[in-house]
Amino acid sequence: MSWQVTAHVYGGKQSSPATQEEYRAAVNTLNDIGRALRARGKLWQQSVSDLEQSRLSVPSCPKLQSGLPYSTSGEHVTLPYDQLVTTCNDRAASCESVGNQISDLSDLLVRAHGLYSEAELRSRKIFNEVAQAATQFKPGWATLFLGSVAVGGLIGSWMQEGKVNPAAASRATAPFQEGYMSGIGSLLSGLPLGLGALRTDEVNKAAGNISGVSGPVKNATQGNKLTVRQVESKTEVVGSSTSVAQSLENLRRLGEERLGTIELNSGLNYATIAIQRYERDDGTNAWLVTIPGTDGQSDSPFDWEQNVELMSGDAEQRKKADSARMVVEAMKQAGISSDEPVALIGHSQGGIVAAEIAADQSEQYNIQHVVTAGSPVANHPIPSKTWVTSIEIEDELVAALDGTQNPSTENWLTVRGTVSSGPDETEESSTPTYEAAPVQGSSENYELSHWLKYHQAAYQNASDLGSPSVQSHEEHFKQTIAGTLKETKYYEGRMSR
């Protein structure tokens, strides 16, 4: 068994109302046909039972029971019951199977065009607000409840895999994570009960309060002197890109190489980002900045505490986060000027940094597109001129840490992936159904879906769907970095006293 991800698309450029109506009409038609065929299948199935009963309904008539209409048997009659039953059974199975397949196509159409995404978002918002209010009202009970659900998940993984798997706890608690975080955020930010329904930035306010303490403590322990230097890579880690998918793959390679989880023999170390210059036909430059996530090293600007500062609702606190400072410094060293188009792509903390720069450095840089993977950035005040493509997995806790859903606007697209177990290799059909995309290299057991390969699979599935929203964002990203790759520079950051 392996894992696969089914993508749902929210926001982005929608089709015209007339076109949406056409899609809905097609969905209704397919659903009607699917239902009618399944109902017809049941009728054929019922006819099989009826025929079998009929055949035996006259016990003293051997001719009827024989099912041999051409045999000589006086004046009695029968029907070729065996053949009839076989034909009716085949017909029942066909109707059931085709009916289901047609309904599956209808679901695909719904997903590809996000036909009910707004309704889904509204439902989730209501659910989150209720969970938030409950958490704020009875935090102890809410924590106990969430803990119990998590323990249930752990026990389930123990029964299934023979060992306790933390990823199962994240999966079990997934529906409650945003609401719970928002409730805790409301408590920590001192928000009166009930007011949470009117705002979405409770976690960011709380993060601001916490980082008011954690930032100085971090500065005292880790130091606040940031050193950013260009480093050379012995091999190509971040290659040329013309798409979000390629850039995600480059992001994964850099992220895993700097942590040593893959061996590309580049010599790159932790807290390293990549900045690429693309030259357009008219000689002007475009830039792509690739930013991996938290590495947890004691002298790294991408340590754990910086996440709290980056999540603050206060712009000045966010700007002080070492990881954001490092990327801005690297962009300065790379020579990016204020009018040159820039795309930023980041995973986890890297995505928050990208959102922070788009929000807080919009005067200094021309940030045209931000791609985040597994990053809680819903409340970052990114200006509408910047397009945002966010990829999140339903059961990854990290993306839920903002306590709310991302804005659903034309310029802000969210691809939300749902993980499920994939078909066994022997079951795999040669014809893809696009119900989900496989997670390359995933293990048999539950694993944390915060791994970038899950986001890559979600984006792959969303791309395969041919959603107009995804296509327009893909095109915008492509245009932002259009040109020939001229140089790739790597920058490493270190903290000291």
Place this chain on the structure above:
Amino acid sequence: MTCDTGSYSACACHTVVENDRVAITALARSDKDLNNIARTSLAQAQQIDWSGNAADMYRKRLQTFAAAMDAYDCDATTAARLAQGGAS
């Protein structure tokens, strides 16, 4: 029910067979009507403006299902013929 082997009209097998004939023939007939509706609807559903890998697969499968409706017509015909007492 009982069967009087000496009386043609008295044996219930005739009623049973006739009822089964009527039921299967009616089911087969309405099956063809449904297949016709399905063919038309599937053709309409192909007309939407949608491109990409999933859209290609969607159209291909709708065409496959539409073609399958012809085969299902044959199945229904076969069932009706069998119900009339004929061989398939």
